Amino acid sequence: MRVLPTATTDMSDSAASLTRDELCRELEALWRERIPLTRALGVALRRFDDATLELAADLAPNVNIHGTGFAGSLYSISALCGWSMIHLQLGLRGLAGSIVLAEGRIRYLRPVTEEIVAVCLFDDHDAAFTELAHSGRARFPLTAKIASAGKVAVEFEGDFAVKSQA
């Protein structure tokens, strides 16, 4: 386990040795302080257990001209959900890493007409963690979904590139 580092330019360093609740609070503070758009999105961490991360945001600040979820907001919240899942998974393992989204794909299947809730599941990524430990780099493909009126409305897939930090 790494000890808490002093302030660096990459706050993902600060995840080590924290409990799950502490990790979640630290993550939300990180969004607010270092990713200004998250304040405009109004996004909050709704739920995290080891396998599931849910982010939520009111619809009002995120509407398009049709009064439904703006494509850019839906993507941003989905991508943030994937990025945050990896940030938390590294933190739970006492690891520090730089996480960058390399590629994103999103399908808008139906309009989002209610509170935006993005859900990301973390399945078996043992091979990626082994690769990260051996080479210092790994790719984590993740998906996130947003439902509306009980049906899947948005499907996001992202390829996240993680680099270990000493």
Add this chain to the structure above:
Amino acid sequence: MRVLPTATTDMSDSAASLTRDELCRELEALWRERIPLTRALGVALRRFDDATLELAADLAPNVNIHGTGFAGSLYSISALCGWSMIHLQLGLRGLAGSIVLAEGRIRYLRPVTEEIVAVCLFDDHDAAFTELAHSGRARFPLTAKIASAGKVAVEFEGDFAVKSQA
């Protein structure tokens, strides 16, 4: 050519019979009034001729924890650039339509470390306009790119679904 409609729930109706400059000003007003996230992005219409649309936004409100362009901001500005290009092209033709992004794909090739400028080119879409005139619906695949330090940093592809409005 359609005459200017009375106020409706879909402002894309209001494009008919306007000059290019009027279309651009109307579009920016539409963003500000009906897509709140565009205010947080700080995005502005930089340039439009019949074939090229450029949107620009300061980096500061759009940074990630690395101090470079946030993936969500880069996607949102790219997608808005594509959507706006179709909105303007319909307006130039005196057409009214509902424009919805059905699917988006984006590759982040290098960090964006300067003002974010998204560029969308409008090539030959005659077949799509013919389809729109005949069936009332058409798909417009569009790309947008963002450069940084003189190299392509972001490549966006979107499939926009357009539906004619009576």
